[in-house]
Amino acid sequence: MLQLRERDFEAFFEAPFSAYGPDSLYVSPMKSDLRRFLAAGINPLFPDDATFTWFTAHRDGRVLGRITAHVHAASNALHGFDRAYFGYFDCADDADAARALLGAAEDWARNRGFAEIAGNFNLTAMQQIGVQTGGFEHPPYTDLIHNPPHIPRLLEENGYTAFFPMSTFENRVGSIALESLTGPAQRAILDSPEFSFAPVTWSTIDQRMEDARVILNDAFAKNPMFVPVSAEEFHFQAKEMKWIMDPRISAVLHHRGEPAACIICIPDLNPFLRATRSRLGLATPWHFLRHRMRRDRAVLIFSGVISRLQGQGVNAVVLHRILGAMQRAGYATLGGTWISDTNHASLAQKRKMGATALHRLHLFRKALRA
Structure with missing residues (x-):
């Protein structure tokens, strides 16, 4: 019964x-x-x-x-x-x-x-x-x-x-031509003293995550179903993410000292979760260290540019930085969270990067x- x-x-x-x-x-x-x-x-x-x-x-x-x-x-x-x-x-x-x-x-x-x-x-x-x-x-x-x-x-x-x-979608990191992401607009941003990359280190992760929340709420404000995320909600959701982050593969760009754009990526934790059956146990630290030594898959959690800077080539600047760091760090593939069929700009960027379709939802x- x-x-x-x-x-x-x-x-x-x-x-x-x-x-x-x-x-x-x-x-x-x-x-x-x-x-x-x-x-x-x-x-x-x-x-x-x-x-x-x-x-x-x-x-x-x-x-x-x-x-x-x-x-x-x-x-x-x-x-x-x-x-x-x-x-x-x-x-x-x-x-x-x-x-x-x-x-x-x-x-x-x-x-x-x-x-x-x-x-x-x-x-x-x-x-x-x-x-x-x-x-x-x-x-x-x-x-x-x-x-x-x-x-x-x-x-x-x-x-x-x-x-x-x-x-x-999924990208083969090594096959992405980084030079295709930069042109005159991107070089002007990199040369401008008004733009600077904020340090992403273990000691600054909390501040960079708050920067990311500010960018998220501005950049996604007009997206279907989006609801502004409070600091309490964002840091609650990100709590488990912060301890697995690889600071090399996330970036926050400031404009005139304020959060302007970011790409938040983390190593794919699924091989570790599968090995532990998602349970804490005596062998968990060993599995985690083993995962860190072998990780070659990363996932893009979200990327965003504040609305007043959208369409000016800013996202490509941050993407160029992240993908270069992934190539140097030995990551082989980059997956991404969902993109709706109505998000034509993000879908066009995936095509430009040579991404292959992974899942339909x-x-x-x-x-x-x-």
């Missing part, structure tokens, strides 16, 4: 491992990080338990799947949505389990009066979003969604419709009112 449980964290963490099996390309966040993401009063997104919950599906002692149901009140207020979110929808290819999980999330949202539910949001639009709908054979990088092909099918079978198409939504 199928059983639903609410707020069973151990089962929630175990669900994708149980549902997808040992050969899956899925990689979980570190268990300790996932726990704090789902902690009311600790995660700034959830001031109390009334704003979110999660469910797991069980049969005969096996965890078959999981899902969160939650609210992002700031997004609804800013964009005029009447929407609840679902996230972390991971499920075996089991119609009954999927129906029960999705139904539980829908009931939670319906009981709070929302007109629709949409996901995956893990947990906001500035974190992992989407359901993978293509490129299933490609291993994900850190902060990228992965699910098997049956997940979008299960959603469609339960009345969900795909929207907001996105893609992720969509959001899925369902109306909760007739």
Whole structure:
């Protein structure tokens, strides 16, 4: 008999491992990080338990799947949505389990009066979003969604419709011609005393991350679904990122002493997470040191230029610096987080850099009112 449980964290963490099996390309966040993401009063997104919950599906002692149901009140207020979110929808290819999980999330949202539910949001639009709908054979990088092909099918079978198409991309770092990124505009920026790269070191990372937040909020202000990120939210989300950063491959550019542009990259942590099964243990330090010695994959978390400097070649200056540093440091590939089909400028830049498509993603939504 199928059983639903609410707020069973151990089962929630175990669900994708149980549902997808040992050969899956899925990689979980570190268990300790996932726990704090789902902690009311600790995660700034959830001031109390009334704003979110999660469910797991069980049969005969096996965890078959999981899902969160939650609210992002700031997004609804800013964009005029009447929407609840679902996230972390991971499920075996089991119609009954999927129906029960999705139904539980829908009931939670319906009981709070929302007109629709949409996901995956893990947990906001500035974190992992989407359901993978293509490129299933490609291993994900850190902060990228992965699910098997049956997940979008299960959603469609339960009345969900795909929207907001996105893609992720990958570059061979050594094959990028750095000189193609610089021209007269970029050389003028590099020669100008008004521009300077701020130091990115272990002692300055907190300040550079705050610079990055300021740039993010300005650069992304007009993007669909974007909500300005508070300092508390940003540094909560970035907490696990700071201890794995390689300062050589992130950069912040100042203009007249103020944050102007940045590219934040981190080494791909997924090989380490896979080796540890995303759990802390006695062997964790050894696995981490081994990963640091062998890392050759990096992921671009985000890049941005403040609005008043956009279209002037500033992004190419920062990109040139980062890619040169990656080549010198021995990184082989660079993955990137999602780019929507409507972001023509970023897609054009990927084409110019010779990037190859990695994954295809969509959001899925369902109306909760007739």
